[in-house]
Amino acid sequence: MDGSERLKGRAVRGGLVRILLGLCLTYTGIIQADTETEVKGLKSDIKALQEEQLAIKQELLEIKRMLSAEEPSNKSEKKAPAEPPLPITMNTIGSPFMGQEDAPVVLIEFTDYQCPFCRRHFEQTYPRLVKEFVETGKLKIVLKEFPIQKLHPVAPRMAMAAQCAGGQEQYWPMHDLLFQNQRKTRMEDLEDFAQALDLDTVRFRQCMEQGEYAHQIRADFDLGVSAGVRGTPFFFIGPLNKDEPGRVTVEHYLYGAQSYGAFKQSIEAYLDKENNQAAN
Template sequence: MTTFQEAWYRGRLMKALMTVEHMGYASSRWRLVCAFTMVVSIAVSISYGAAPIWAGDGDDLRRQLDTMRSDLDSIKQDVQEIRKILEQARGRAKEGPVEAIVSIDDDPMMGNRNAQLTLIEFSDYHCPFCRRFFTQTFPKIKSNYIDTGKVRYVFRDYPLDAIHPHARKAAETAHCAQEQGKYWEMHDAIFESKDRGVPDLNKLGHKLGLDVARLDGCVDSGKYGKEIEKDYQDGTLAGVTGTPGFFLGLTRKGATIEGTLISGAQPFARFTKLFDALLASQNARQ
């Protein structure tokens, strides 16, 4: 395997691993199967592409076979590393729900500030599961819980740079749109857009009637880079390992909540069960 081919393989492997880790809604066993399948498929393509068996002398053939054996040994080690990561994730799940003190920071908020419950989402604009939540589940949460004053919703950025290289720039664009009073409009437009490139964000600004020169200047300045990185670090420290990740807890004074982690694009029924149980518990105490 050449240096270039090895680098390409490693890159494909890391992307496969990130994709599997991204599948927060799936069982550990299913994620392991997916990981193994991805690695094997990559391995087969690499092995046959990097070391084809062709008619040659015996020494050449032996060298090719030795190279393939070495490659397969390396692949086995990678599979074992993936297995360890997923087993650790399954072990954390067995330990019970993850609870953490999570800051709402000064991030965009929707709903009544004094609502009984707070839902904080850590999300990536280019994550397909985040988009699924946005299109299928969030509208129901908004109409049934946010608009009725039961839940306040906070959006925090968690861009997965390794697999979504433009997601961080999308987050910066949304924050810059906030300066012109259109954060949520840009937020929605990015999730609804099928385009994922940076120039397409500029087009969204035009469609929303923003001062595009001002928007571009804000994005190019990188002024919201630290804010987005703080979101990412806060999410990681709280226990977020993929997107979307949510923390649900009782609203309290100050800028934090004590929340329980909800991983993955869960269906509306799951959120309903959690919301209603927490609301009932809180009302029973009053």
């Protein structure tokens, strides 16, 4: 049994143990419940447990898919480089961004709206980055679409929905809704999101049907491939180019749902460098 099989076996066994333990505890609680309030509370606990089970299953499937995708179908195939060929100059013109246009540090994120690890970043790290660095004018976040259709067949549709909302100045609110409701992928769901954001729904539907931003999404994806992106979320970090703000030379990268501390360390290293240069 190789490392990949051991990893999958360990992940599956761990997930099953958690599910079975939770079900046993829930069953015991139901037997002991003797009031309507307790029963309602237990029903709520069961619902939360079911949601957790679904999340565990989704992550286990994602790990399995990623491991399968990394196995070369032909041994003669050229493997992707272990490290992105840094430094890389990236064009950010036309891409949605959050923060001040002249923020001293730029974080370029390649994301997939159906990726559970991207959702984890959105839930656990992204809010702190926005509060601590974006809102204080220290960081600009640039978003690049990287829908991995082989793993997530509807991811391109979600990327298109975000871009179509961006065409009506609502990219980031749609970005949030897509991650908050990751299992809602039907066109009817996306139209509901558009309506909730007070978008012109006719224009939104036309944008989706005509694939108005297909070229932009393809360009983002191709840029990611050429830069060595091998999964999502994937982040590149670099200083602002004051002479050409639309072109960023990235010098560092982070892969996966990294902790807030990992981002903080990288961002503050550039801020310290900027402050030292200003002082000299």
